[in-house]
Amino acid sequence: MRRFVEGVDRNQSTLFPESLEDWVHQDNPVRVIDAFVGELDLAALGFGGVDPAATGRPSYHPAVLLKLYVYGYLNRVQSSRRI
Known part of the structure; x- marks a missing residue:
């Protein structure tokens, strides 16, 4: 059994646009959080x-x-239910 839930590869080609990375602008704070x-x-x-x-189900x-x-706190959402 897998240890964690596997996410989708962000570089995988999709119908619109070519990859998920194309949806996120280069100066988006999400990239800073990810790094x-x-x-x-x-x-x-x-x-x-x-x-x-x-x-x-794996965790x-x-x-x-x-x-x-971190994204929630950055956007002033402190409740994990609201995230």
Whole structure:
């Protein structure tokens, strides 16, 4: 069983436009968040994740969830339910 939910490759070709990267402008804050979280050592910060159970859906990768929370705080959304 997989350890984390796998995301879609952002460079994968789609119908409109060629890739998901084309939708996000070069100066969008999302790119800064992606680069920032990508450089963090999440295991050293305690975000190593858990071992999956034999049944059930795999968990989301901690980096993906951290990116969502940082994006929410950047946009003044502190509730994880509202994100």
